Amino acid sequence: MTDELPIDDIRVRKIIDSRGNFTVEVDLFIEDVMGRCSAPSGASTGDTEMKAFPKSGPDGAIKFFEDKLRSKLIGYNALDQIGFDRTIMETDGTEYMENVGGNLSTALSVANARAAASYLGIPLYSYVGGAFARSLPRPMGNVIGGGKHSREGTTIQEFLVSAQADTFLQSAYINAMTHRRIGEILSEKLKGTSVGLGDEKAWTANISDEEALEILHQAVSETSSRYHVRILKGVDFAANSFYEGGKYMYKNGPKTRDQQIDYAISFSRDHDFYFIEDPMVDTDFDGFAEITKKISQKSLVVGDDLYTTNPERLKIGIEKKSTNGILIKVNQIGSLSRTAETVRLATAAGIRNTVSHRSGETTDDFAAHLSVAFGSTFIKTGTIGGERLAKLNELIRIEEEINSN
Numbered sequence: 001m002t003d004e005l006p007i008d009d010i011r012v013r014k015i016i017d018s019r020g021n022f023t024v025e026v027d028l029f030i031e032d033v034m035g036r037c038s039a040p041s042g043a044s045t046g047d048t049e050m051k052a053f054p055k056s057g058p059d060g061a062i063k064f065f066e067d068k069l070r071s072k073l074i075g076y077n078a079l080d081q082i083g084f085d086r087t088i089m090e091t092d093g094t095e096y097m098e099n100v101g102g103n104l105s106t107a108l109s110v111a112n113a114r115a116a117a118s119y120l121g122i123p124l125y126s127y128v129g130g131a132f133a134r135s136l137p138r139p140m141g142n143v144i145g146g147g148k149h150s151r152e153g154t155t156i157q158e159f160l161v162s163a164q165a166d167t168f169l170q171s172a173y174i175n176a177m178t179h180r181r182i183g184e185i186l187s188e189k190l191k192g193t194s195v196g197l198g199d200e201k202a203w204t205a206n207i208s209d210e211e212a213l214e215i216l217h218q219a220v221s222e223t224s225s226r227y228h229v230r231i232l233k234g235v236d237f238a239a240n241s242f243y244e245g246g247k248y249m250y251k252n253g254p255k256t257r258d259q260q261i262d263y264a265i266s267f268s269r270d271h272d273f274y275f276i277e278d279p280m281v282d283t284d285f286d287g288f289a290e291i292t293k294k295i296s297q298k299s300l301v302v303g304d305d306l307y308t309t310n311p312e313r314l315k316i317g318i319e320k321k322s323t324n325g326i327l328i329k330v331n332q333i334g335s336l337s338r339t340a341e342t343v344r345l346a347t348a349a350g351i352r353n354t355v356s357h358r359s360g361e362t363t364d365d366f367a368a369h370l371s372v373a374f375g376s377t378f379i380k381t382g383t384i385g386g387e388r389l390a391k392l393n394e395l396i397r398i399e400e401e402i403n404s405n
């Protein structure tokens with residue numbers, strides 16, 4: 001049995017993401033076996049997440065790698081993922097990875113795991129999750145939105161759907177059909193004017209949050225009857241992005257903290273939403289807890305910017321009973337091993353996880369593998385668009401593989 005797999009070479013390059021921005025891609029070699037990974041970038045980033053890149057951008061990250069990191073990682077045992085990740089963090093030396101950046105460290109971390117998995121001849125989800133990682137998440141896809149993902153959309157960042165069909169393939173397809181139906185309804189209502197697609201390929205139009213709610217409801221009930229499948233509704237307020245001066249600033253006017261709490265609760269009680277993400281600003285662990293206390297029997301209250309996949313922040317949330325769900329994004333915390341630590345803590349506390357894409361994506365499909373490795377309830381990765389389908393289609397392949405074994 002191999003217990004040492006020394007890394008022979010690492011190549012880092014700039015590539016372009018789905019928003020047309022530069023990001024980084026890593027090829028990591030063990031002999032001639034390669035693990036490749038490219039990192040996505042967020043737009044509605046949490047205050048406590050790793051900086052995506054140093055101030056000098058992707059070029060600065062690559063320079064830091066060449067000057068300071070490369071020599072420490074070449075020859076390193078790829079099977080020691082925790083040590084590999086720790087070496088990157090310690091060499092960076094700052095709390096939010098301001099030298100190497102969360103994106104390059106993510107790409108290095110996942111490329112290392114991929115190379116090791118390929119060398120051993122097993123899929124990434126088995127390498128990270130072990131022999132019992134065999135259950136698939138349900139897809140949760142953004143269908144109407146705004147916030148920081150488009151210019152003129154709703155104040156709320158994302159309205160989401162998750163079809164509960166028998167297979168991942170069928171669930172992903174019905175999500176896409178719901179997305180299509182929403183496009184039709186929007187064109188009928190707005191006569192085709194100013195309807196577009198946001199960063200995650202959700203529909204975006206100059207409508208209010210209330211109009212979006214109505215359109216979502218109509219599309220979900222029609223698509224659900226057409227395919228005889230239950231479709232769960234979800235929302236990501238991304239409340240940080242419209243919180244100003246102590247108020248939640250909606251297009252239609254401001255809401256106080258108490259009004260925002262009641263509004264979030266109404267999504268579960270009055271509008272039957274199952275998935276409710278970041279309803280409060282990321283400093284208000286108690287506000288989250290008030291919402292969770294009222295609706296956790298029926299709905300999943302999910303922390304994204306609240307936790308930034310950080311085990312220390314999650315501990316506060318567990319202590320305060322802030323949520324019963326957590327969003328998982330590797331590049332918020334910058335390494336696979338710290339991500340796995342956060343997932344372990346969450347699972348032990350009965351908090352369900354959802355692995356997520358970022359709004360600026362690449363065609364990398366590691367999120368698909370991690371959602372199986374981590375036993376995620378959902379994978380949040382859009383409904384259409386090549387960079388979103390890279391993950392959904394990989395899960396369709398994984399489903400086939402798991403069912404045939």
Ligand code: PGA
Binds near residue numbers: 043238356357360
């Ligand atoms: P992002 O946001 O723009 O930071 O990727 C996605 C989300 O808030 O879930």
Ligand code: ZN
Binds near residue numbers: 236238277278
């Ligand atoms: Zn979010």
